[in-house]
Amino acid sequence: AQSVTQLGSHVSVSEGALVLLRCNYSSSVPPYLFWYVQYPNQGLQLLLKYTSAATLVKGINGFEAEFKKSETSFHLTKPSAHMSDAAEYFCAVSAGYEGSQGNLIFGKGTKLSVKP
Amino acid sequence: DSGVTQTPKHLITATGQRVTLRCSPRSGDLSVYWYQQSLDQGLQFLIHYYNGEERAKGNILERFSAQQFPDLHSELNLSSLELGDSALYFCASSARTSGGPSTDTQYFGPGTRLTVL
Numbered sequence: 001a002q003s004v005t006q007l008g009s010h011v012s013v014s015e016g017a018l019v020l021l022r023c024n025y026s027s028s029v030p031p032y033l034f035w036y037v038q039y040p041n042q043g044l045q046l047l048l049k050y051t052s053a054a055t056l057v058k059g060i061n062g063f064e065a066e067f068k069k070s071e072t073s074f075h076l077t078k079p080s081a082h083m084s085d086a087a088e089y090f091c092a093v094s095a096g097y098e099g100s101q102g103n104l105i106f107g108k109g110t111k112l113s114v115k116p
Numbered sequence: 117d118s119g120v121t122q123t124p125k126h127l128i129t130a131t132g133q134r135v136t137l138r139c140s141p142r143s144g145d146l147s148v149y150w151y152q153q154s155l156d157q158g159l160q161f162l163i164h165y166y167n168g169e170e171r172a173k174g175n176i177l178e179r180f181s182a183q184q185f186p187d188l189h190s191e192l193n194l195s196s197l198e199l200g201d202s203a204l205y206f207c208a209s210s211a212r213t214s215g216g217p218s219t220d221t222q223y224f225g226p227g228t229r230l231t232v233l
Contacts (some may be wrong), residue, residue, distance in 0.1 A: 043224035051219040102218030106159035
């Protein structure tokens with residue numbers, strides 16, 4: 001079975017500080033991993049995805065994530081937080097079980113707050 | 117704007133009723149996925165259609181059904197509604213063409229917020 005665990009349902013940082021959102025995965029097949037962001041009252045927007053081409057993945061809005069197989073992790077980082085980064089972030093894995101068609105399996109989400 | 121549209125944006129109804137949620141995928145995308153987002157369950161995959169055919173089911177209740185039409189729009193039908201069905205329902209589309217895990221980006225619509233009173 002595949003799953004994604006996001007450590008910390010709420011993370012608060014100061015503006016300009018490092019953002020680190022944690023994601024660990026469990027998968028019996030090589031995983032394809034995604035980070036999505038959800039702003040209040042909006043749908044999900046892709047930040048970045050790991051497709052096995054490179055372990056360090058750069059996304060939109062200055063975010064990046066590193067795939068570490070030995071740690072089964074795909075943590076999301078941003079060097080300097082902006083107020084506009086306040087949102088909920090979801091880590092997801094593309095389903096690889098028999099009969100699946102690439103639907104996403106999501107973590108519970110991490111709500112990021114940015115203090116001025 | 118993801119290019120995926122969903123209507124209506126909000127829906128308020130009573131227990132026992134039936135509602136239909138509509139989704140239009142991005143131009144050219146053949147796959148439509150439906151997800152439910154609730155406070156207790158988080159984001160859960162419901163069902164996937166590809167080019168008019170059902171391809172996979174997730175945690176979808178028997179009271180729920182879906183279909184994808186020849187013009188590729190999709191509808192999610194929810195019947196005998198219960199209080200616990202109150203949630204945000206998203207559809208997502210992708211160019212997905214084959215089975216198994218995928219690197220395809222899924223583009224999400226703005227969602228339909230269903231409130232069952």
